Amino acid sequence: MLENIIYGIAALITAGIPALYFIRTASREKAAREKLASAVAAGLTEPVSLHPKIDPNRCIETGACLSACPEGEILGIINGQAELISPTKCIGHGACQSACPVEAISLVFGTERRGVEIPHVTETFETNSPGIYIAGELGGMGLIRNAMTQGREAVEYIQRSLDSRDDSIHDLLIVGAGPAGLAATLQAKKAGLRYVTLDQDDVGGTILTYPRQKLVMTQPMEIPLFGTFKKREIRKEELLALWQHIVREAQISINTFEKVEAIERVNGHFAVATSKQQYQAKRVLLAIGRRGTPRKLGVPGEQSSKVAYKLMEPEQYQHKKILVIGGGDSAVEAALALSEQPGNEVTLSYRKEVFSRIKEGNRSRIEQAITQGQVRALFSSTVHEIRQDSVILNYKNEHIRLANDFVFIFIGGELPTAFLKKLGIKIEKKFGER
Numbered sequence: 001m002l003e004n005i006i007y008g009i010a011a012l013i014t015a016g017i018p019a020l021y022f023i024r025t026a027s028r029e030k031a032a033r034e035k036l037a038s039a040v041a042a043g044l045t046e047p048v049s050l051h052p053k054i055d056p057n058r059c060i061e062t063g064a065c066l067s068a069c070p071e072g073e074i075l076g077i078i079n080g081q082a083e084l085i086s087p088t089k090c091i092g093h094g095a096c097q098s099a100c101p102v103e104a105i106s107l108v109f110g111t112e113r114r115g116v117e118i119p120h121v122t123e124t125f126e127t128n129s130p131g132i133y134i135a136g137e138l139g140g141m142g143l144i145r146n147a148m149t150q151g152r153e154a155v156e157y158i159q160r161s162l163d164s165r166d167d168s169i170h171d172l173l174i175v176g177a178g179p180a181g182l183a184a185t186l187q188a189k190k191a192g193l194r195y196v197t198l199d200q201d202d203v204g205g206t207i208l209t210y211p212r213q214k215l216v217m218t219q220p221m222e223i224p225l226f227g228t229f230k231k232r233e234i235r236k237e238e239l240l241a242l243w244q245h246i247v248r249e250a251q252i253s254i255n256t257f258e259k260v261e262a263i264e265r266v267n268g269h270f271a272v273a274t275s276k277q278q279y280q281a282k283r284v285l286l287a288i289g290r291r292g293t294p295r296k297l298g299v300p301g302e303q304s305s306k307v308a309y310k311l312m313e314p315e316q317y318q319h320k321k322i323l324v325i326g327g328g329d330s331a332v333e334a335a336l337a338l339s340e341q342p343g344n345e346v347t348l349s350y351r352k353e354v355f356s357r358i359k360e361g362n363r364s365r366i367e368q369a370i371t372q373g374q375v376r377a378l379f380s381s382t383v384h385e386i387r388q389d390s391v392i393l394n395y396k397n398e399h400i401r402l403a404n405d406f407v408f409i410f411i412g413g414e415l416p417t418a419f420l421k422k423l424g425i426k427i428e429k430k431f432g433e434r
Contacts, residue, residue, distance in 0.1 A: 032076025036085040044088045044356050046114055050107050050140055051090045052097060054082045058104035068099030070232075089360045094146065109140050109430035116140065117415050120426040124157040125150065125285075129424040131270065132263075133158060133285045136180025137206060138416075140290075144179045145221040151183030151287055152224055158283050159191045166282075170194050173272055173281035177254050178205020181287035182243060186224035189252050196279055197252075200259035203243055206289045209310045210236045211337045225250040263423055288416070295412045297325070301386030307407045311337065319343030321403050323391050325383060326410035327355050332362045334408050339374040347376045347402060349383065349393060 039045060052065070052075065059081045066075050066082070075096060076085040082104070084090065097105040110116035118140050125133045135154040136147035155172065162171055174184050177199035188195040201208060207216070214236045221229050226246050234242070247254065255276075262273040263284060272279040294309035296302060314337040324335040327350035339346040348366075355363055369375040381395040391404045417427060 029077055029079075032078050032083070032085050035073060035076060036078065036083070039086055039088070044086075044354065046111055046356055047084070047087045047090050049116070050094070050109060050143075050146075051087065052084060052094075052105045053108045054084070055104045055106070056081050058102050060102055060104070062101055064099040064101060065096035065105060068095040070095060086360075088356055088358065112431055115429040115431045117417075117427055117429050119420055120428050124161075125154040126157070126161075127423075127425045131265075131283050132423060132425065133283065134287075134425075135184060135285060136176070136178060136287045137289045138286055144216065147179040147287075148183035148221055148223065151180035151285075152187045152222075154180075154285055155184045155187040155191065155193070158285065159193060162193075162282060165194075167194065168280070169269055170196050170279060170281040172196075172283045172285060173270065173279055174198070174285045174287060175260050176205060176287035176289070177201075177203045177256065178207065178287060178289065181205065181285075182246070182254075183224060184285055184287055185252050185254060186226070186246070186250055189250060190224045196281070197254045198258045198260060198274060199254065199256050200275075202256045203247060203254055204240050205287075207236060207239060209312070211311050211333060212236065212313055212315070214333060214337075225252075290413060290415055293414050294409065295414050297383050297409060297411070299383050299385055302409075304386055304388070304407075306388075306405065307386060307409065309409050311408055314338050314341055317341055317344060317406060320405040321345045322347070322406045322408065323402060323404050324348045324408045324410065326350065326412075327352055327357065328410060328412070329358050329362050331408075331410035332358050332366045334410060335375050336362075336365055336369055338408075339369055345376075346374070347378060349378050349381045351380065351382050353379050 061077055061080050061082070063077065066077070069075060074084065074086050074090050075082050077083070078085070094107050097107055109118055119134050119138060120128050121134050121139055125135050125139070127134055133154050135150035139150065158172055165171075171193040172188055172195040174181050174188070174195060174197040177185070177197055181197060181199065182203065185195065185197045199205070210216070216234050216236060216239055220232075223229055223246065226249070259275040260272060261275060264271045269280055269282050270284050272281060272284070311334045317338055318341045320343070322338050322344055324331050324338065324346065331348065331350070332355065335346050335348045338344055355366065358366075366375065370377045378393065378395055381393045383391060384394050384399055385392040386407055389403065391402050391407060393400050393402060415427070420427060
């Protein structure tokens with residue numbers, strides 16, 4: 001009798017475990033379908049930058065990619081396959097790719113509908129112009145951790161490519177002192193290379209243009225000659241202070257406020273002319289940003305002194321009527337920072353119907369600010385003319401006039417195509433490709 005009871009309990013448990021599994025799987029798939037449907041309904045289907053592409057013929061539904069993503073709910077399982085269910089929330093750190101046990105995930109740029117221009121580079125970060133390498137934001141890696149990893153790895157490949165030593169010529173000339181350039185400089189020092197690093201501004205690169213106290217999202221990363229950096233969140237000022245500390249402690253040399261004006265190939269190496277002097281180097285690593293120059297609206301009045309393309313100190317603007325133009329993270333963050341200053345009336349103009357390319361944290365904050373009346377959002381609007389005391393917008397098929405003191409334009413930057421083409425570097429447009 002007892003034996004029968006035990007067998008019965010065992011049978012129930014044996015049957016119950018698969019049932020619970022299928023119930024849980026069905027529940028997760030339902031949630032994933034709802035999230036994907038919500039993204040499609042809101043028009044939030046275009047990834048911001050680098051993002052995962054899943055090979056359905058390889059995916060075996062382990063779910064490792066889902067749990068590996070620190071952003072959460074970016075991927076979901078639908079019809080037994082992993083799928084991108086919150087495309088605009090993906091920030092391209094690549095943890096999902098590393099976690100996949102069957103290599104079913106690749107990281108790609110652009111989509112079938114929206115192409116992204118990227119300089120051509122090999123797996124060793126070398127361009128089609130031999131001896132010139134690219135790492136970081138210029139190559140599409142905007143995330144700090146990924147950019148620093150690329151900077152370090154690029155120098156490792158460059159070191160292997162050097163077959164001789166000539167003390168009269170630098171082994172490596174690094175252009176840019178942002179995340180990729182800083183990591184590359186540290187790795188060059190660690191490897192004992194004869195290097196020089198130049199930046200037309202100061203140490204920090206694009207980070208320098210962020211508003212004060214901007215929260216920078218990071219992931220744990222290895223920094224040459226420093227060790228593991230574990231903080232997941234850090235503000236702009238803290239990050240810049242950390243980098244200055246690393247520069248001092250590692251005793252690396254960075255020539256700031258020195259702009260590269262020309263790079264020419266001479267007798268098997270490179271002659272580099274800057275705003276201050278001439279250099280010779282066997283290899284060149286471009287670790288510069290993608291924004292050669294801010295993209296312009298091309299409307300009357302844009303040359304006015306009240307128009308700016310970056311916001312450094314929001315505190316300088318108080319009791320003003322301000323128009324912010326754009327729908328990306330930079331525009332949203334600027335609108336939020338300006339709305340927090342006393343007496344400001346902030347309007348955000350965006351040509352699309354919804355925010356489609358911003359981080360989830362920014363989306364929540366701007367939606368709350370709009371709901372609470374701190375920011376006025378005019379979707380599906382474009383600028384017609386900028387006047388001395390006002391701005392004329394095209395909004396809902398008519399012209400409206402807004403009283404205005406300042407205009408901030410954040411509609412992206414133009415890739416330094418002319419500079420790259422002069423170096424013979426091929427520019428490719430990626431449509432969901434690596």
